Amino acid sequence: RANHISNYEAVMGPCLIASGLGELSRTGDCVAHPRLGFRHKCAAVTTDLPLVPDNPIDFGLQDFCRVCKKCADNCPGGAITFDDDPVEHNGYLRWNSDAQKCTIFRSTNKEGSSCGRCMKVCPWDSKEQSWFHEAGTWIGSKGENSSRLLKTIDDM
Secondary structure, eight states: EETTTTOOOOOHHHHHHHTSSEEEEEEEEEEEEEHOOOOOOOOOEEOOSSOOOOOOOOOSHHHHHHHOOOOOOOOOOOOOOOOOEEEETEEEOOOOHHHHHHHHHHHOOOOOSSOOOOOOOHHGGGOOSSSHHHHHHHHSSHHHHHHHHHHHHOOO
């Protein structure tokens, strides 16, 4: 069965994490891919075909989000948490954003119904395809001190 933007029967975040296609970001509902960030739409095919599953990946995003907090600093609706650590929610660890605050901001925004500020300011989520961005995300994936360095460079 195809699960896509107009006909989802599966929750894509957990599917992406379980399939090894990304990690959960500070925004609490977006999964970031190590090279694409979270500027992507996803779809999935669910099947009963026996397949060998991939393992979830860890490219350092949790450590990076713990330090960075740029999405929370720049969220005009105040919907993204500043908590240092993820909390357990429905059986898995995540940062809990306030979906109601996000929805209210987006639906009352005089500039349109979208925002995307969290995606625009995320250092991991650059549209730039360059050695500089690749080097930066590689540095940012090496622990909290390296994450601080990437955030500082991005701030400059």
